[in-house]
């Protein structure tokens with residue numbers, strides 16, 4: 288079956304032979320054969336071949352094309368190349384030029400996908416070759432070639448959460464953080480709501496908002512541990528995300544995965560005794576210990592005090608204390624009273640154990656604590672406290688919110704029961720008979736106006752005497768306090 292070119296070839300050959308019969312040239316057919324052969328080759332065309340699928344990507348994926356002419360042109364053929372949408376794809380060259388010499392050698396160009404930050408879906412566009420420029424009328428007349436291409440989107444709408452593994456908060460107020468940003472640029476504000484699954488363990492703000500400008504800047508969200516007084520162990524909880532709200536439909540109704548956290552418990556079962564020891568109780572007088580629990584029990588806790596040393600030296604005002612889930616943190620006092628009438632026996636040791644019983648297993652049979660008290664013999668001649676004392680005080684004073692550390696030297700002397708301080712202020716006071724120092728300084732001198740020094744006098748084994756305790760200051764707008772200690776060297 289003849290194709291059209293064969294048909295034309297045969298037709299022209301017939302016409303040529305017929306025409307040349309009428310000519311008397313010596314070589315009648317030569318020119319016409321060239322004409323005939325020109326018809327025989329493939330007609331003039333620009334052949335465009337993609338070397339891969341007709342897909343570019345926002346990630347930079349490209350398509351390469353090869354271009355070649357199907358016949359030798361009469362002069363140059365200039366082929367303009369353009370993208371119909373440079374926001375989706377761009378061409379590597381704006382023009383290819385073929386000549387009558389290189390027309391048969393393929394030339395290539397590429398079309399590369401263009402990135403944006405918006406979730407705009409896969410978009411179609413064209414690469415257009417033409418309109419051709421040439422002195423060759425056949426090439427010049429060719430219709431521009433349009434090649435359809437798809438640029439695939441790489442912007443996935445989403446809420447991107449960055450959170451460490453094993454996030455912990457603490458009942459002591461320790462916080463944890465996570466950060467949030469969006470996966471692509473929204474066209475409108477995006478509100479991301481969230482909440483704690485258990486506000487008794489951790490709290491968090493209720494939402495954050497991203498705008499089309501700050502969408503890719505991470506926002507940090509803080510989760511703060513919540514304290515309680517129960518021994519509830521470390522508790523797991525979550526930050527739960529609600530659905531996002533936005534006028535950008537890509538960002539309406541998204542939900543991020545919850546973030547898991549653990550709030551670390553800081554409560555332990557125990558009995559607090561304050562003070563933890565008392566250096567001396569005089570025979571014939573008493574001092575208090577205050578008791579309370581360290582945490583809220585689930586059932587009543589019975590605290591039993593058992594004297595283990597010095598049963599004939601002192602008494603306890605109460606040996607059974609009951610703490611309930613309600614009153615567990617209210618102190619209950621027990622007085623230690625030194626007993627007179629045992630003659631001159633010197634200072635004696637008095638000790639008692641603290642034990643617990645409770646239906647709350649955490650508070651039942653807690654490890655025994657032992658408290659020691661020295662019962663000072665009042666029937667022996669009182670040791671002389673006379674002499675010169677020196678030592679230091681330290682602490683802090685706050686005035687209308689401004690806190691300042693203070694410290695300095697103390698110089699004092701005792702003669703009989705007269706206590707005379709010369710540093711940091713000058714005063715003279717009469718000591719009470721039980722060895723305590725309880726001095727209120729009603730002076731108006733600078734920072735020491737209205738200071739109370741309280742302390743115990745102890746005769747040390749080496750014969751030195753130490754007076755140590757606390758000082759405090761309380762007056763309008765001024766609060767403070769600290770410790771103090773002065774010592775007299777052993778007497779010769």
Ligand SMILES: [Ca+2]
Nearest residue numbers: 345403404442
């Ligand atoms: Ca993109």
Ligand SMILES: [Ca+2]
Nearest residue numbers: 403405407442
């Ligand atoms: Ca995009």
Ligand SMILES: [Ca+2]
Nearest residue numbers: 458515516554
């Ligand atoms: Ca706690």
Ligand SMILES: [Ca+2]
Nearest residue numbers: 517519552554
């Ligand atoms: Ca707790």
